[in-house]
Amino acid sequence: MTETDYLAAVRESYDTVAATYAQRVPEPAALDPLSRGMLAVFAESVRRAGTGPVADVGCGPGKVTAHLAASGVDAFGVDLSSRMLSLARRAHPHLRFVQGSMTALGIGGGAVGGILAWYSTHHTPPAHLPAVFAEFHRVLAPGGHLLWGCYTGDEHLRPVQGYGHPVSYESYLSPAERVAELLGRAGLVVTATLEQEPQGRLTRRHACLLARKP
Template identity: 45%
Template sequence: MADEPSPYLTATATAYDAVADLYTDLVRDSLDGLPLDRAIVAAFADLVRADGPRPVVEAGCGPGHMTAHLRDLGLEASGVDLSPAFIEIARRDHPGLRFELGSMGALDVRDGSLGGLLSWYSIIHTPPQELPPYLTEFRRVLAPGGHLLIGFFESEGEPVTEFDHRVTAAYRWPIDEMADLLRKEGFTEVARMLREPLEGERFRRGHLLMRAV
């Protein structure tokens, strides 16, 4: 990745800094009513643990609630995010975990050192043409056989579609197209989970569980 951040990265970090406390309150217990989401995260954790004691990174960790959930599932988890406000909140709310300020496109992690990487709706603000380098970075840091779980808003039969996310510009992806991109970057599909929007949600949710080859 370039030394100078892309304009959308700066815009995304600034937008989330402005709503960090409100966003944290909204997502803190968000998994409680999402049994399917919890199930695929649990499957990811089971697969990572089965491969041995390698660490896991959440790329785009926000206020750290998902990183803490991974810890509770028995993983050695840490988080990275662009937003200084989110990192401050994550460190305050989860003092036993490590959170670092940084880009998920330039992780401060050795090649092939991770057993797992979670990208939980963290790629949704990435313009489509700029997404492949992030997926390349995800593959770089994972050990062969390591697992990636990526969550995103699914486009429901439409091509990649920009939508009016409440914080900043975001994109919905066809799940097949996202899977194809990941295969091109050195992943093979293990499982996928599509679920319809619940009350209060606008869009279908897509989740891909991939293995690094």
């Protein structure tokens, strides 16, 4: 699948599901304690580093962007879906949300002190992940931090429905160690890894990786 094909599928699918997604996805305060803890560690890390704002990449309706902002982080959101961005701007008019792709963020080199990729890279075909992580490295300032969180595994999923609507995106689950390896190849140093087994609302194994640009 070409970059143009998969990005178009993600954009169109999330435009379709945006309103239902915003209703169903829980607020960050309702996440499991370990996920909330990793978000808190990330927020403190970028505040202490003081290297610039945080880009919430794949921000959706902006719930986690707003959570970071409430914790004292200068955060803004980036998303492919114009309908997701409309919902985010309506819910959080005091924050900035811009349209962009993970492969071309439209952000200057070294311009951000943090990147949050929270359950947002799994629609990227594995062959394109190195380019995504290279783009993260490019826009991060030296000393900047990345928090990646997602379901993990070794599966290629092709759903026909999402959140009660037809979708055309696909999902690619990778083991946490594979993601860590790719981050390392992109020039980012993984400083912490958290892996959790399915429990409660978590229906699949998932992981959080905290990384830093030297």
